Amino acid sequence: MAERKLRVMVAKPGLDGHDRGARVLARCFRDAGFEVIYTGCHQTPEQIAAAAIQEDVDLVGLSCLSGAHRYLFPAVKKQLVERGADDIMVIGGGIIPDQDFQYLYDNGIKAIFTPGATLDSIVEWINNNVKPRE
Amino acid sequence: MYFAAEVLEKSSVLRQKWEDEVRRVIAKNPDQKPDHLWSTVSDLKIKRLYGPEDIKDMDFERDIGYPGQFPFLRGNQVTGYRGKYWTFRMFSGMGDAKTTNARWHLLLKEGQTGLSTAFDFPTLMGYDTDSPKARGECGKCGVAIDTLEDFLTLVDGIPLDRVTTSMTINPPATALWAMYCAAADLKGIPLTKIGGTIQNDMLKEFIAQKTLMCPPEPSVKLISDTVEFGTKYVPKWNTISISGYHIREAGSTAVQELAFTLRDGMEYVEDVIRRKGLDVDSFAPRLSFFFNSHIDFFEEIAKMRAARRIWAKAMRDRYKAKDPRSWWMRFHTQTAGCSLTAQQPYNNVIRTATEALAAVLGGTQSLHTNSLDEVLCLPSDHAVQIALRTQQIIAEETGVANTIDPLAGSYFVEALTNEMEEKAWEYIHKIDEMGGMIAAIEKGFPQLEIADAAYKFQRQIDAGEKIMIGVNKYVSEVQEPIPLVEIDDRVEIEQIERLNAVRRKRDNKAVKRCLEDLKNACKKGENVMPYCIEAVKNLASVQEICDVYREVYGEYRDPGLY
Amino acid sequence: MEKVKKIKAGDVRTASRLIRNLEDGVKEARSTIKHLFPLTGKAQVVGITGSPGAGKSTLVDGLVEQFRKRGKTVGVLAVDPTSPFTGGAILGDRIRMQRHAEDSGVFVRSLATRGALGGLAKAVGDAIHVMDVMGMDVILVETVGTGQQEVDIINHSHTVLVVLIPGMGDEIQAIKAGIMEIADVFVINKADREGSSKLRREIMAMLDMAPPETFASGWRPPIVRVENAFEPDSFGKSMEELTDTIAKHHEHLVAKDLLGSRIRRKAAVELHEAIRSCVLEPILNHLVAEGEIEGMIQKLMDKKTDPYTLAEEVARRFLKEGV
Incomplete structure (x- = not known):
């Protein structure tokens, strides 16, 4: 059997178009040997969940800088669960104050990365916490 | 030539001397980092020293x-x-127009000399607050404006003929500028007196x-x-x-x-x-x-x-x-x-x-x-x-x-x-x-x-080749907490209520007519501004105007190049 | 089998998981394909190839819209290159198709080449079968678009679109890459650009120069101009025309009884692939796992033997009946 490849989706939910971080991450994940599906900007939670399932990804990484993460991140997780894909892990990043972390964890977001997180630290976290599915 | 020949000649001699000295010193005490890392944040290489030679070709x-x-x-x-x-x-x-208006009055009191508006994402993208695409975004990174009513609240008590206002607005710029013009008009200020930027x-x-x-x-x-x-x-x-x-x-x-x-x-x-x-x-x-x-x-x-x-x-x-x-x-x-x-x-x-x-x-x-x-x-x-x-x-x-x-x-x-x-x-x-x-x-x-x-x-x-203090150098374990501003989710609910109230009370036939006129103007290639002003005066919303553009001109989706 | 049932019922989760397992070479996935194979053969497969920047994804997005308007369900397989350095890939084609994400009649799946040459991923053939059994009426396959020898697409498609854009020296590139010969339909994309009529003339001239038996069946590849995707009205009209042309080509294949030969071609390729993966690959894997390969290479380097002698020895050892 060939090796299992990690498939990761990088998505931008909501109306915010600041995609610098998302695009830098997409490149970084490619360079880490992952297969990266990038959705582009301006996605609804429903679109992201549907795409994640069609692509059978192991992980969805969300980026939001507009302050709407408290609504958008849990909404993506909820959509995945409703579609029977609660095994797809969701992480998030962007302008997210510490005080919102717990709320996001409680709503199924596994990890939060804010400005200052190094690319290597994100890749390391993924390698330690996400296994390609069996 | 910017310098007289003698100056350049003299400089060249002295420069040679200095360069020899530099070589001697760094042989003993090397620089803190290699040459290519002495560069700008944009990675433009910077020389150790600049002199007359570097600008000799300038013409005054x-x-x-x-x-x-x-x-x-x-x-x-x-x-x-x-x-x-x-x-x-x-x-x-x-948040909403009222909150932002209060911030504006505070800034003017503190000595600010011009206003500048940040809108929330639904407004920036030409959606009303109750659009499904706008969920969770209302007032989060700027003020929510749906109709002229919100706009009038925003500029309440602001002397539009004396203070210049900048509005950071792009796709719906015509709609928001139309609101500014309409607001001036309602206050009896001629358009020739208002100043600002979109x-x-x-x-x-x-x-x-x-x-x-x-x-x-x-x-x-x-x-x-x-x-x-x-x-x-x-x-x-x-x-x-x-x-x-x-x-x-x-x-x-x-x-x-x-x-x-x-x-x-x-x-x-x-x-x-x-x-x-x-x-x-x-x-x-x-x-x-x-x-x-x-x-x-x-x-x-x-x-x-x-x-x-x-x-x-x-x-x-x-x-x-x-x-x-x-x-x-x-x-x-x-x-x-x-x-x-x-x-x-x-x-x-x-x-x-x-x-x-x-x-x-x-x-x-x-x-x-x-x-x-x-x-x-x-x-x-x-x-x-x-x-x-x-x-x-x-x-x-x-x-x-x-x-x-x-x-x-x-x-x-x-x-x-x-x-x-x-x-x-x-x-x-x-x-x-x-x-x-x-x-x-x-x-x-x-x-x-x-x-x-x-x-x-x-x-x-x-790689640590560029430094951000606190991020990749002099990192501290303890994070000092700072007080954060949060926009309550109630802002969204109240804004939608206001929008619905406007929709109920306005003359919907007139709105429809204005939007139809705007559509025709778009199709004919006429200037849309007069039609926008008319539409916002009749309380057409930002999204209603933008939907006309989307219908006539098509919607652009970002190709997401990476 | 439970999985086959689910895929027949159009279950996206099961289907996408199966495609994943096929890509990863999971043994159990192969046995599922055995059950699916008899059920395949209903979908119409359209290949889309052309150089990078030719606008293939935008075209696929437009075709999805057209086929949906005509009541067809659509599967899309979009292939992007794997980085030879890191083994990773950015699969970005679906960005342009995301507006269909929530349409249950559309299933978009991105694949990485993972070292395969020829413009496709190894799993494409099987992925087409999976989408076929799911009940997708039309399956659009978008090749990598590296401008290399992307001719594998013809082995999987009923109709091949070759997409060119004016002013890029595209026609020359395409001729070099050998993709002109595989076209059933030429698309001049971004046809409002300068050089569009020149490109059209060049394609015509090339078709005129082809030996007469090339179009013996009566199908000379038509050239469809597609207007700038930023002009929604004219782009929509172009896409309608393109969809009609695809339909006409399919009718032609049926009327002239040519569908069989395309299907035969696919079957032959699949058989080759299957033999390679069931016979050759296990032997190679075994030799690698046992460390034998290294010894054999050393022998070659020491000029103690030659590659053919070694290969014949291997054949004698593993294959009961010599070839």
């Missing part, structure tokens, strides 16, 4: 001159900042910020409509603020910011001349620019000085403008959001102060200073006050405003200015060859150049 009259004279390297204003400081213009907007720069949205609605071609058409309308009826209004800020925030280098912004400006000039048949001197003096002031002090100063000189040359020689005011580049500056860190946030005050100082030494006409907490949330009252005070200290305590363009003649600053200009022209010519900025955008050229630069920078940060 052609390249330097005096303030208020071509090529405007030394500034537009003949009196510099002695006549008037730059405008202290803090970008603000949060950002209204779509090209940089395609390139960098991705606040998108219609394809490039009709987007530029709508912009030319506003230029024409302003030229004829609202002469004190800046109808475009050609913006490099967002290009830089998207990760570009300083040179890319400079080149892409100025080439965008040229694209607008060409479009207005071609499409509207206006004489270049009739509208060019009202074009304004907007730059980022990043953390690399001298690079930013050089960028701003080079920008003025490039624009002057382009307007005079490329577009044959005759009015010296068409040659001027007037610009607003904002300190770099992307240079701030969530770690050790109080350090951001120092970063912002340094960047603000560079903007002033670069000769800005107007300035926003970021608040220390903006990397975490909307700025608090206290943080905004520190940011505003930063500008006031620079203006009134440091003495840097005493004299005009104090860094002129510095070997280093002039050489760097020349280098920025040269590299910018290379990009500009390349884009010319592609058939202009719209064609270049369709090819993905500026987008990919920026993406490359952003990725490279991030890698350099990760």
Whole structure:
């Protein structure tokens, strides 16, 4: 059997178009040997969940800088669960104050990365916490 | 030649001596880091020393001159900042119109001299607060405006004929500017008396910020409509603020910011001349620019000085403008959001102060200073006050405003200015060859150049080749908490209630008629502004107007180049 | 089998998981394909190839819209290159198709080449079967678009679109890459650009020069001009025309009884692939796992033997009946 490849989706939910971080991450994940599906900007939670399932990804990484993460991140997780894909892990990043972390964890977001997180630290976290599915 | 031959000769001898000495010293005490790491934040290599040789080819009259004279390297204003400081213009907007109005009154009381509006994402993208696409976004990073009623609340008690207002709005610029015009009208202020700026720069949205609605071609058409309308009826209004800020925030280098912004400006000039048949001197003096002031002090100063000189040359020689005011580049500056860190946030005050100082030494006409907490949330009252005070200290305590363009003649600053200009022209010519900025955008050229630069920078940060204090050096384990501003989710519910109330009470037949008229105007290629003003007066919403554009011109989806 | 049932019922989760397992070479996935194979053969497969920047994804997005308007369900397989340095890939084609994400009649799946040459991923053939059994009426396969020898697409498609754009020297590239011969339909994309009529003339001239038996069945590849995607009205009209042309080509294949030969071609390729993966690969894997390969290479380097002798030895050892 060939090796299992990690498939990761990088998505931008909501109306915010600041995609610098998302695009830098997409490149970084490619360079880490992952297969990266990038959705582009301006996605609804429903679109992201549907795409994640069609692509059978192991992980969805969300980026939001507009302050709407408290609504958008849990909404993506909820959509995945409703579609029977609660095994797809969701992480998030962007302008997210510490005080919102717990709320996001409680709503199924596994990890939060804010400005200052190094690319290597994100890749390391993924390698330690996400296994390609069996 | 800039120097007499004897000076260069003497310099060459002394320079040789110095270089020998340098070699001797570094053989014993090597530099702290290798040569290539002594570079700007944009990775432009900087030499250990600059001297007369580096600027010997400059021509005083052609390249330097005096303030208020071509090529405007030394500034537009003949009196510099002695006549008037730059405008202290803090970008603000949060929650609903009432909350933002209160913030505005506070800022004016604290000595701010111009207003600047941040809208929330639904407004920026041309959606009403109750659109399914707008869920969770209302008031989060700016003020929510759905109809003229909200707008009137926003400007309540603001003397529209005395305070200038800048509005950071792009795809729905026609709708929001129409609201400003309508508000003035309702207050009995003639359009000739109101002043301000709409950002209204779509090209940089395609390139960098991705606040998108219609394809490039009709987007530029709508912009030319506003230029024409302003030229004829609202002469004190800046109808475009050609913006490099967002290009830089998207990760570009300083040179890319400079080149892409100025080439965008040229694209607008060409479009207005071609499409509207206006004489270049009739509208060019009202074009304004907007730059980022990043953390690399001298690079930013050089960028701003080079920008003025490039624009002057382009307007005079490329577009044959005759009015010296068409040659001027007037610009607003904002300190770099992307240079701030969530770690050790109080350090951001120092970063912002340094960047603000560079903007002033670069000769800005107007300035926003970021608040220390903006990397975490909307700025608090206290943080905004520190940011505003930063500008006031620079203006009134440091003495840097005493004299005009104090860094002129510095070997280093002039050489760097020349280098920025040269590299910018290379990009500009390349884009010319592609058939202009719209064609270049369709090819993905500026987008990919920026993406490359952003990725490279991030890698350099990760490798410790570029330093961000608190992020990859002098990291502290303890995070000092700062008070954060939060926008309550109730704002969204209340805003939707207000919107529904307007829909119930307005004359819906009249709204429909106005929108139908607007649609016909779009189809016929007429100027949309008069129709927009009529529509907003009848309480048509931002989305209703934008839906007309989306229907007629089509909706643009970002190709998401990576 | 439970999985087959689910895939027949159009279950996206099961289907996408199966495609994933096929890509990863999971043994159990192969046995599922055995059950699916008899059920395949209903979908119409359209291949889309052309150089990078030709606008293939935008075209696929437009075709999805057209087929949906005509009441057809659509599967899309979009292939992007794997980085030879890191083994990773950015699969970005679907960005342009995301507006269909929520339409249950559309299933978009991105694949990475993972070292496969020829413009496709190895799993494409099987992925087509999976989408076919799911009940997708039309399956659009978008090749990598590296401008290389992307001719594998013809082995999987009923109709091949070759997409060119004016002013890029595209026609020359395409001729070099050998993709002109595989076209059933030429698309001149971004046809409002300068050089569009020149490109059209060049394609016509090339078709005129082809030996007469090339179009013996009566189908000479038509050239469809597609207007700038930024002009919604004219783009929509172009896409209608393109969809009609695809339909006409399919009718032609049926009327002239040519569908069989295309299907035969696919079957032959699949058989080759299957033999390779069931016979050759296990032997190679075994030799690698046992460390034998290294010894054999050393022997070659020492000039103690030659590759053919070694290969014949291997054949004698593993294959009961010599070839």
